[in-house]
Amino acid sequence: QVQLVESGGGLVQAGDSLRLSCAASGRTFSTYVMGWFRQAPGKEREFVAAISWRRDSTYYADSVKGRFTISRDNAKNTVYLQMNSLKPEDTAVYYCAAARSAYPTLQSAYGYWGQGTQVTVSS
Numbered sequence: 001q002v003q004l005v006e007s008g009g010g011l012v013q014a015g016d017s018l019r020l021s022c023a024a025s026g027r028t029f030s031t032y033v034m035g036w037f038r039q040a041p042g043k044e045r046e047f048v049a050a051i052s053w054r055r056d057s058t059y060y061a062d063s064v065k066g067r068f069t070i071s072r073d074n075a076k077n078t079v080y081l082q083m084n085s086l087k088p089e090d091t092a093v094y095y096c097a098a099a100r101s102a103y104p105t106l107q108s109a110y111g112y113w114g115q116g117t118q119v120t121v122s123s
Contacts, residue, residue: 001112002024002025002026002028002029002032002098003025003026004022004025004097005022005023005024005114006020006021006094006115006116007020007023008021008117009094009117009118009119010118011120012086012119012121013086013122013123014087014122014123015085015086016086016121017082017083018086018119019080019081019083020080020081020083020094020096020119021080022036022078022079022096022114023076023077024077024079024096024098029074029077029098030074030077031053032053032098032099032112033050033053033098033099033104033109034050034053034070034072034079034096034097034098034099035047035049035051035096035098035099035105035110036050036081036095036096037094037095037107038090038092038093038095038119039092039093039116040089040092045107047061047106047107048060048061048064048081048094049061049064049068049069049070049081050070050104050105051071051072051079051104052104053074055071055072059104064090067083067084067085067086068081069081070082079096081094086121087121088121088123089121090121091119091120092118093117093118094116094117094118094119095113095114096113096114097110097112097113098111098112099111099112
């Protein structure tokens, strides 16, 4: 069982940066694939980024590649999403998720979800 709590969201201007954090409970955090997803108003939730439990593989949506960086600190049971050069279209609720799966970009692979944190980017 894993419980996830996101933090770090807020209101920023286009071009600014934010770092989201996701604190996880559970002794087996280090064995989970961790992912970030987002849902904009009126849209379906979409994949943003994921990282393997060994931190040797990362995955990104094309829309954030080169601007966002996912990382994890297994000693702190925390996964991060560094978001640079933010755009208004990045505005969404961002969700952290955990999975034991070989398909890190698929929502259906994730069994544990946080409550989400709002990111708003003004133009």
